[in-house]
Amino acid sequence: MSYTVQVVIMPLKELLDPQGKAVMGGLENLGLRSVSDVRVGKNITLQVDAASGEEAKSIGEEAAKKLLANAVMEYFEVTVL
Amino acid sequence: MSYTVQVVIMPLKELLDPQGKAVMGGLENLGLRSVSDVRVGKNITLQVDAASGEEAKSIGEEAAKKLLANAVMEYFEVTVL
Numbered sequence: 001m002s003y004t005v006q007v008v009i010m011p012l013k014e015l016l017d018p019q020g021k022a023v024m025g026g027l028e029n030l031g032l033r034s035v036s037d038v039r040v041g042k043n044i045t046l047q048v049d050a051a052s053g054e055e056a057k058s059i060g061e062e063a064a065k066k067l068l069a070n071a072v073m074e075y076f077e078v079t080v081l
Numbered sequence: 082m083s084y085t086v087q088v089v090i091m092p093l094k095e096l097l098d099p100q101g102k103a104v105m106g107g108l109e110n111l112g113l114r115s116v117s118d119v120r121v122g123k124n125i126t127l128q129v130d131a132a133s134g135e136e137a138k139s140i141g142e143e144a145a146k147k148l149l150a151n152a153v154m155e156y157f158e159v160t161v162l
Contacts, residue, residue, distance in 0.1 A: 002117065008124050023125070026148050034140055036083065037128035043089050044104070047118035059115055067107050 003048050003056035004081040009069045010041035044068055045081075053080045084129050084137035085162040090150045091122035125149055126162075134161045 011017045020038040027035050046063060050056035060078040069076040092098045101119040108116050127144060131137035141159040150157040 010124065010126070020125075023148070027144055030144075030147050032140060032144055032147075034130045035127050035144065036130060039126045041124045041126075043091065043122045043124035044101075045091070045120045045122075046116050049115045049117060059113060063108055063111075063113055063116065066111050066113075067104070 001050065003050055003053060005046045005048050005056050005060035006079045006081055007044045007046065007060055007064045007068055007076055008041065008079075009044070009064070009074050009076045010039060011073060012075055015073060041074070042068075056080050082131065084131055084134060086127045086129050086137050086141035087160045087162055088125045088127065088141055088145045088149055088157055089122065089160075090125070090145070090155050090157045091120060092154060093156055096154060122155070123149075137161050 017039045019040040023040060024035060024038040027038070046060055048056040048059050050059060057078055057080050064076045064078060098120045100121040104121060105116060105119040108119070127141055129137040129140050131140060138159055138161050145157045145159060146152070
């Protein structure tokens, strides 16, 4: 069966996020001053053929660990949709 | 009150996603052959000061429309966490 697996990858909370800071500056220039922090990460969806949702999730976690996320700077969350 | 608003931005389904294709090639090289499609988008979290969750969501939608997403190539979903 085919599962849709969502992998969300975000910069670690301890680290600065220069891209997020730049986006916040842009929002301020547009007049959206109620935004106090922005963090920018990736959202990756995988179509996975697996026997069960759990197997699909473990394949998504393997993909995130081996290729998609950089554990030094990022953390990830895997969800089966 | 401060709300965390998540904006997920993905390439439109009708369009090719070359970055996703490259990631899929990488996963195949790593032996993860059960992945049949990959799409790469952005996940942006905003800290929004608003009176209600609905107001926070509408600020997130405004930010997505005006700055974060390119409606020609991308669609977005806004969620208040």
